[in-house]
Amino acid sequence: MINAAIAQESYILNYDNVEVKKITQDIASFAKKTIILDPRVKGRVTIFSNTALDQNQVWQVYLRTMQVNGFSSITEDGDIVRIIPENEATRDENIVLNDAEFLTKVFLLENRLVEEILPMLKPITGRQSHLSSIPSINSILLVDRKSNVNRIETLIKELDANDAAKISIIKLENLSSAEAVRILEKLKLQNYPSMNNFIAIPFTPSNSVILSA
The missing domain is CATH 3.30.1370.120 (Ribosomal Protein S8; Chain: A, domain 1)
Incomplete structure (x- = not known):
């Protein structure tokens, strides 16, 4: 579910093990994009943000989530975007995400700058993960296996609370x-x-x- 503050055009993402199709429908509406899902793009994902995101940030979170889960985006004329399996020629015809295998989360830092924290976290993310900053709201975007996201969340809270950590x-x-x-x-x-x-x-x-x- 996206809780939207329309006047400010900001959104808080709250999807717990939701079908990709449903999330894509919501994202297309708020990001004002036309998204075409390949029939093989199926499964469920989890996305949480603890801070409001603008239209572009919501779109970037969606793209990174698809990428880590094994899908690619292809931009065509205008705002038309196709979501297809990566290396689709070598994949089976029925591509399904492992339920809740990956988790997308946005962490808002309150006491330290994202540029300071991000380099500390990169060595402990998974090979298939995505870790990046959202400087405009001093936040970290992480897409990784759920168990690793939980570990990193503990570290982020500690690092943010203690400026010497x-x-x-x-x-x-x-x-x-x-x-x-x-x-x-x-x-x-x-x-x-x-x-x-x-x-x-x-x-x-x-x-x-x-x-x-």
């Missing part, structure tokens, strides 16, 4: 990242003074621990 990525060789984080959290619960002001998150793709302190 930084991210460190520690690659492990002899211990799993999940076990390392479990040990750190256990020490934290024991009220070690030097262990209280940090967030530790396992990053299993590279068996690393992401520390924010």
